[in-house]
Amino acid sequence: MAPTLLIGSCQPFSGKSAVVLGLARQLLRAGVAVRFGKPLASAPENGEPATGDGPLLDADVRFVGATLRLSDDQLLPSLYSLELAEVHRRLLAGELQPGDGYDRLQALLAAGGPGLNLLEAPGSLVEGLLYGLSLPQLAHGLDAPVLLVELWTDVRSVDALLAARAALGERLAGVVLNGVDPDRLADLRQEIVPALERLGIPVLGVMPRSPLLRSVTVEELVRRLQAEVLCSHDRLDLLVETLSIGAMNVNSAMEFFRRRRNMAVVTGADRTDIQLAALEASTQCLILTGVGDPLPQLVTRAEELDVPLLKVEHDTLTTVEVIEQAFGHVRLHEAVKATYAVRLVEEHCNFASLFQRLALPQPVA
Numbered sequence: 479m480a481p482t483l484l485i486g487s488c489q490p491f492s493g494k495s496a497v498v499l500g501l502a503r504q505l506l507r508a509g510v511a512v513r514f515g516k517p518l519a520s521a522p523e524n525g526e527p528a529t530g531d532g533p534l535l536d537a538d539v540r541f542v543g544a545t546l547r548l549s550d551d552q553l554l555p556s557l558y559s560l561e562l563a564e565v566h567r568r569l570l571a572g573e574l575q576p577g578d579g580y581d582r583l584q585a586l587l588a589a590g591g592p593g594l595n596l597l598e599a600p601g602s603l604v605e606g607l608l609y610g611l612s613l614p615q616l617a618h619g620l621d622a623p624v625l626l627v628e629l630w631t632d633v634r635s636v637d638a639l640l641a642a643r644a645a646l647g648e649r650l651a652g653v654v655l656n657g658v659d660p661d662r663l664a665d666l667r668q669e670i671v672p673a674l675e676r677l678g679i680p681v682l683g684v685m686p687r688s689p690l691l692r693s694v695t696v697e698e699l700v701r702r703l704q705a706e707v708l709c710s711h712d713r714l715d716l717l718v719e720t721l722s723i724g725a726m727n728v729n730s731a732m733e734f735f736r737r738r739r740n741m742a743v744v745t746g747a748d749r750t751d752i753q754l755a756a757l758e759a760s761t762q763c764l765i766l767t768g769v770g771d772p773l774p775q776l777v778t779r780a781e782e783l784d785v786p787l788l789k790v791e792h793d794t795l796t797t798v799e800v801i802e803q804a805f806g807h808v809r810l811h812e813a814v815k816a817t818y819a820v821r822l823v824e825e826h827c828n829f830a831s832l833f834q835r836l837a838l839p840q841p842v843a
Contacts, residue, residue, distance in 0.1 A: 479588045480513070481836045482595040482622040483651075486613040488638035490601035492627045493656040495538055495810040496691060497683075498598055500823020501625070502546055504841035508833075511593030514542055515554025517583060517616060518599075518606050521809065534559060538598065538809060545816045554586055554595070558609050568608050576610035580619055587620070594838060597622070603645055614645040623651035623835060625682070630655040633670070639679050652682035652832055660686040683827030689719040689740075690818050692806040696763045696786050699742060702800050705765065705788040708772065709781045716762040716786070717812065718742040721801050723794065724752035735759035744797050747789070750776060757783055765801075767794045 485494050485501075502512050521537035533555035543553045557579040558564060587595045597620075599613040600606035606615070617624050624646050628639060635655075643650055653674070658666055663686055671681045697714035700707060707714070720738050724745030732755045735741070742763050743756040747770040756764055757779055763786040766772060772787065780787040790797055810816060833840050 480511075480590055480593045480595055481838075482587055482597060482620055483832075483836060484597050484599050484613065484617055484620070484622050484624045485627065486599035486603075486617075486624050486642075487601060487627045487629075488603055488642055489629060490605075491807050492601075492629045493654075493685070493691065494598055494601075494627045495542065496685075496815075496819035497625070497627045497654055497656075497823060497827070498542060498596065499545060499810075499816055500820045500827065501829060502542070502596060503820050504824070504829065505594060505596075505838070506546065508839045508841045510838050511552070511591065512546070512548065512596055513552045513554055513587075513590050513593065514546075514548065514596045514598075515539055515556065515586075516598045517557050517579070517611050518609060519556035519559045520601065537811070541809075541811050541816075545813070554597070557583060557611065560600075560605075565608060574608060574610060576615075576619075579609070579611065584620070594836065599624075603642060617646055617649045621649075623649050623832075625651055625832060626653045627656055628653060629657040630666070630684075631657075636674065636677075639674065640677065643677070643679055650679070651835055652680045652829075654683040654685060654827055655681060656685045657687045658684055680831065682829055682832060683823070685822055685826045688818065688822060690717070691810065691815055691822075693717040693719045693740070693815070694801075694804045694808050695812065696742075696788075698804060698808055699763065699765070699801060700786075700788060702804055703765070703788065703790045703792065703797060705790045708787040708789055709777050710784050710786040713784050713786050715812075716740075717814070718762045718801075721798065721805070722756075723798060724749055724756060732759075735761070742801060744794055744801070746794065747772060754779065757785055761785055763788055765790060765797060767792060767797050 485498055487494050505512050516536045519534050519536040535555050539553050603613055606612040626642055666684055674681055696716045719740040722738055722741045722743045724743050739760040741761050743761050744765045745752045746768045747766040750773055753776050765788045
């Protein structure tokens, strides 16, 4: 049976998918066949197996498969869904065991040929406990090593890593620290990484924070804000990396906008001066709050520059809160993000010891 590797994290949206893509790309270049799946689907596409409606496939699995050009046979269906209705049902039924889930999963893993089974675990150490499929339970049940992806804020982040080390023991094969302040990379590698390794936490990569990977599409903002799109409907795939609030005088706004890139600009519907200034900067979408409609010349100028113009019912504060919650909390489902993620992993991670542990050929440089 091919070896199995679990990709896990201590908290949601740590960047597991980015590491999966980068690692899988290296495996494929080394001639290693990869099969990928998520035992617990967080974004299911199809009906659940429990209902007899067919295999359950997570949208993340589908995207990774398409990006890496994996065949359908290389995509492993999920056992259960994390949808609220299923969580509610299991809670009322008191189901804490995976039932025949392990049997089905092990049968799927055993059915594959040589290569590596790559499984993305739930979003934290505790998620999936109701199913008996949390990261520690999967690691112990499948006797599989774990590559942990963890967002590094500061030295206090070590507590989560120590908790993972205690839960996983020797099955913790390595850690990738993600989302690091670029100005702190050198210090982290020189000082913190050796300290972590002395505590039994092998560090295989230190990846900088990326505005691109944290970005959100205009379409996602439209959905979250329930916004009306006034123009440039065909440009909703633009990626927003930063947020700016147009509440200052126009001269200050122009200077501020020049220093920003790929912005979503939120401003009042009555601030035509700010709106026009934003359109001349690196603005991916302009979001109007409050009562009133934009002037026709604003809509015309936005159409000329292919900048989506959105109108929302929320006030400015609520709009900003919704947008800020979206950054870094959306799935990696854009080709440009995937390409950049692979490059980041190649530049900042070294999986040689992991490949050696799995008895796999080393990746080609």
